[in-house]
Amino acid sequence: VPSIFTRMTDLARRCDAINLAQGVPDFGPPPELIDAARRAVDGEAHQYPPSAGSSALREAVACHAREVYGIEYDPDEVTITAGATEGLWSSVFALVEPGDEAVVIEPAYELYPACIAAAGATVKYVTTEPPEFRLDLQAVREAVGPKTRLLIVNTPANPSGACLGRSDIKAIGEIAEAAGAVVISDETYEHIYFDRASHVPVAADDLCRTRTVTVSSISKTFSATGWRIGWTLAPRALTERIRNVHQFVVFSATAPLQEAVAEMLQVSIAGDYFDRLRRDYEARRGAIKRALERAGLDPLLPDGAYFALAQVAGDDVDYCYRLIEESRVAALPVSSFFHRPTPERGLVRFAFCKRLETLEEAGDRLSGESAGRIPK
Ligand SMILES: Cc1ncc(COP(=O)(O)O)c(C=O)c1O
Numbered sequence: 001v002p003s004i005f006t007r008m009t010d011l012a013r014r015c016d017a018i019n020l021a022q023g024v025p026d027f028g029p030p031p032e033l034i035d036a037a038r039r040a041v042d043g044e045a046h047q048y049p050p051s052a053g054s055s056a057l058r059e060a061v062a063c064h065a066r067e068v069y070g071i072e073y074d075p076d077e078v079t080i081t082a083g084a085t086e087g088l089w090s091s092v093f094a095l096v097e098p099g100d101e102a103v104v105i106e107p108a109y110e111l112y113p114a115c116i117a118a119a120g121a122t123v124k125y126v127t128t129e130p131p132e133f134r135l136d137l138q139a140v141r142e143a144v145g146p147k148t149r150l151l152i153v154n155t156p157a158n159p160s161g162a163c164l165g166r167s168d169i170k171a172i173g174e175i176a177e178a179a180g181a182v183v184i185s186d187e188t189y190e191h192i193y194f195d196r197a198s199h200v201p202v203a204a205d206d207l208c209r210t211r212t213v214t215v216s217s218i219s220k221t222f223s224a225t226g227w228r229i230g231w232t233l234a235p236r237a238l239t240e241r242i243r244n245v246h247q248f249v250v251f252s253a254t255a256p257l258q259e260a261v262a263e264m265l266q267v268s269i270a271g272d273y274f275d276r277l278r279r280d281y282e283a284r285r286g287a288i289k290r291a292l293e294r295a296g297l298d299p300l301l302p303d304g305a306y307f308a309l310a311q312v313a314g315d316d317v318d319y320c321y322r323l324i325e326e327s328r329v330a331a332l333p334v335s336s337f338f339h340r341p342t343p344e345r346g347l348v349r350f351a352f353c354k355r356l357e358t359l360e361e362a363g364d365r366l367s368g369e370s371a372g373r374i375p376k
Pocket of ligand 1: 023082083084085086109154157158186188216217218219225229230
């Protein structure tokens with residue numbers, strides 16, 4: 001079945017709508033990354049790189065963890081993957097067997113239940129609710145049982161924007177340890193957060209460090225969703241299991257792009273790229289707020305990631321279909337991120353990884369000042 005992302009994106013294209021449904025930037029990567037890629041393509045890296053990833057990139061990823069977060073990883077604990085998607089997929093396949101259970105916090109990125117099911121395991125859901133999507137740790141304890149092998153968390157989270165704090169992370173580590181389970185922490189949006197001093201990686205907690213697979217990628221950090229470069233960071237024994245799957249899934253990520261990303265990561269660690277990215281996203285978050293308010297909506301602004309949510313009257317799926325047809329703006333129904341779709345929640349997700357002029361035009365269309373009118 002095509003995912004709701006695919007269906008909304010197809011309809012958006014047919015209706016010539018502004019696509020705020022898909023979390024794809026409508027701007028390019030930083031010029032330094034493009035330059036580095038040009039140099040890499042002119043260089044030597046054209047044949048299979050090591051399956052685990054080029055040593056330059058594994059070192060850069062370990063350096064990033066050390067310099068940005070103060071977490072020590074050996075490059076042998078880093079595996080370069082084809083985006084976070086493959087990192088998640090290979091990790092889940094490495095860590096669960098048919099009949100096992102995995103705990104997922106919802107609303108959840110739809111990849112998690114899909115790969116857990118494909119690996120033959122069962123998902124146990126812990127539901128969080130708007131507006132704060134606060135994690136109920138008691139509900140996590142109750143979801144864990146003797147068959148639990150995995151807890152998947154996502155911070156900052158898609159679609160809720162919720163960020164885990166240190167006390168939640170500490171509790172998750174204790175719950176995982178008591179269950180003998182591993183934590184997979186999807187930190188794809190690690191550099192996009194608001195109104196807080198820093199992102200808190202799950203592995204910053206000492207107990208979690210020993211039993212966590214952190215997954216991230218360049219998709220959001222370097223606005224390069226099409227490059228398909230990501231990574232996992234995990235203790236050696238877990239890394240070995242992940243690499244055993246990864247070698248038979250894609251063998252490796254693209255060789256020259258790994259070299260370019262290694263360079264860009266080092267430049268970013270030494271310079272102010274991450275701060276500039278965050279400032280740009282603050283401006284975009286302000287622009288989506290104004291756009292939704294002009295349309296008479298009351299947006300819930302995220303603590304992290306790049307999605308604003310808005311409560312609408314009635315069924316969120318119907319609303320999104322009507323929004324495309326009547327206002328020519330595409331958004332996503334948040335009910336599709338829950339295992340039991342509850343369209344009556346009436347919550348809609350607007351991706352704001354777009355140029356300011358795109359967000360302004362979306363505001364014009366949503367408020368009826370440009371062709372289109374927001375559904376009542
Ligand atoms: C929470 C989350 N994890 C992972 C991914 C996939 O990332 P990648 O492009 O690195 O495969 C996405 C993409 O939207 C995401 O939202």
